[in-house]
Amino acid sequence: MRNSTPSEIDSVLASASAAGEMYGKLPGAARAAFLEAIASGLEALGAPLIETAMRETNLGQVRLEGERARTTGQLRMFANLIRSEQWRDIRIEEGDPSAQPRPKPDLRRTQVPLGPVAVFGASNFPLAFSVPGGDTASALAAGCPVVCKAHPSHPETSRLCADAILEAAQQTAMPEGVFGIVWGGPETGAALVKDPRIHAVGFTGSLKAGRALLDLAASRPCPIPVYAEMGSVNPVFLMEGALSARCESIAKGYADSLTLGVGQFCTNPGVVVGVANGDWERFLTLTATHLSRVEGSQMLNPSIAECYATGVSNREAHPSLEVLVSGSGSSPALFKVSGQEFLADHSLQEELFGPSGIAVECASRDEMLDVGRALEGQLTATIHFEPSDQARTAKLLAVLATKAGRLVANGFPTGVEVNSAMQHGGPYPATTDSRSTSVGTAAILRFVRPIAFQDFPAELLPGHFGL
């Protein structure tokens, strides 16, 4: 697709802005019907959508079919959520004219949409985190029009999805401008984020790009929230009891999680931490064997593949890193570093997007705790443990709870459930706003603000107070 011109971008923003007032006030059932029509529309696109995405992203058919199911599933999840108004955290304090020292007013607090939201498509999820993805679904559910910037690496997939959304909007008689799409690079994104008609930003991508958007939004005359989900190395801690009891299955599970989707998940476990002993040695050997058997697949796009190859080369040349599995092209790589050296070099905490892991070998349990304490913000942190590890696990868990948004016991961080209890978001730099999630029903809360009505008669209150 050719890039949108400034006047095309302006026109999309004007339409979104005009749609906002009417769209934000539709009953939940009407917005729900729209979301469900989008889900059906994505399904009706059938095999051609999957084939297009396969061609543009190098992702496989099974993965993409699963991703479409997830995408339609979360659209329907939000549709179900907004059929009831419970999600608004409605709070009512009834008035009392006889209260002393002065009458108590009637106060009713609810949530209203922020206004048009700019959504940035991600490269690694052409459906679930792109044009029809979680940010779009949650913003539309909240009552906010969406202006989406398609990710340049899968334009045709984005076009198909955008058309399905626009058709669903027509079918369900949504106001014109409730959804719009623009095409372009960083300048297009910056134009959206700086525009006064945009009231919030949803983004999934790199730390560099996410931080740039955050800084732009913060420098506006009227700053707006930015929900950027960025990098994370999703550390996995292996306690001694767990390694002693389940070394094989942990090694297999770790290798599978590290290489799932060519390591192109934001929950990819790029760091694994253990205390040096025989089981740990065996874990490293087994993991290396698994990884060396995994063939490299094509990555999402040439620029990501190049970044990965360069990153692996840099790690191979890093004086503190020992090469356990040497990746070439997009094949998996594994490196080892001592706890002390990991603690001394902050750059080893930087995410390398792709199937490359760093095994941090600690000299002691205390050093393992120190590694936990030295981590920056993470989407997830995982601990493998057995009952014999419990006291040490509790101590480590307390540290990791200050670092991550989701803590995983005896599992792996890839595979993110989409439901009411998911938290996908953690302290900076994992995201720009740890107070929110980009997955699950709570994601709707990113795009609303509270408002209180004092002493209004029933006929002037929003219908959802149920009067």
Place this chain on the structure above:
Amino acid sequence: MRNSTPSEIDSVLASASAAGEMYGKLPGAARAAFLEAIASGLEALGAPLIETAMRETNLGQVRLEGERARTTGQLRMFANLIRSEQWRDIRIEEGDPSAQPRPKPDLRRTQVPLGPVAVFGASNFPLAFSVPGGDTASALAAGCPVVCKAHPSHPETSRLCADAILEAAQQTAMPEGVFGIVWGGPETGAALVKDPRIHAVGFTGSLKAGRALLDLAASRPCPIPVYAEMGSVNPVFLMEGALSARCESIAKGYADSLTLGVGQFCTNPGVVVGVANGDWERFLTLTATHLSRVEGSQMLNPSIAECYATGVSNREAHPSLEVLVSGSGSSPALFKVSGQEFLADHSLQEELFGPSGIAVECASRDEMLDVGRALEGQLTATIHFEPSDQARTAKLLAVLATKAGRLVANGFPTGVEVNSAMQHGGPYPATTDSRSTSVGTAAILRFVRPIAFQDFPAELLPGHFGL
């Protein structure tokens, strides 16, 4: 008080940081006992606290006694809130090992404290929005240590309150560093906001100072949330039916609200809007009469008094403003401007802290709507209406709902209830984060972030999951 030295500030921050882990994990009942001990401590300070505050702020005894009652009331309100864990919006999705295509994990989502919070005392509420005020109460309730920067205009009041908090912390065996106080000007504030040990900021004050703190926080390597409650002119719209039915009482109510506490409330109604007709003329005459009978009192401090006097002079010299009541010193002032001229000069929307009002005289109902549309973000917006005004009121209300955090029917914005349904916060520049409130129980949500536990056994989960 002399200013805190950099090493004193560092030591307070180090203590707060050290206290965080333990304090954040205390059971709700323990933190509740601490909050209640603070409330009792403030009461035990008796008359000397009130006398000190009177001397330092020029506020009256009745007002300050009321403010202390509000302050202790909100401490106890948060204590009651956190005795139950319901405020955490706990979400549980039970696991299902037999789920297809893969087992469903057990997910439990709760809220954890962000860490130490910097609280900035306000000049206009030496108790309720200062050292022991709402920000401190809600942050401590959430499980965050507090580092407070006392407002320089009431140091002795701040010292007394800080000592009461520190004593309450000792009495209830809170970890050392759970509360600390520092003294100084903007550089001291900047040092707090930039420090990596601070995880959020609560502030009440001017737009200029609030924005400066926001910009500082946004420029940190690791940005943090800033909850700054800043300026607002809290417009009051008078519909024709209301003016016809209740002109006298509206004029009296408006004059009282505008001059309450020498106009030094963030909810002061600095703008009143109506459509030109005989009732509106009468409203202006009656209001002017009321205002001209109010004697000027001393303002909070000489710098505020000087700003007010300068602001009134500037308004008197403004070519679009007609002087209805000419203020001298800190006495009330009232100006009139046409709707067109108000729309043409954005500076007329700037808050002038003190008892000065601008009456916007619209040529038509449409112009009144245009004035509503042109407003920037507000803490509150008020409409006076009668049943005969209802259709027009609904239209105006829809506009004002996009501008303000609290909408008031047939009342006045001063007098902020402290309860579960209050929303005290609105779109920028009323606050830096419209998604939050600084008054009422929901204020606790500013200082927490969600976290999900996946597949952890009961004995490793936080106690508040109630397992």
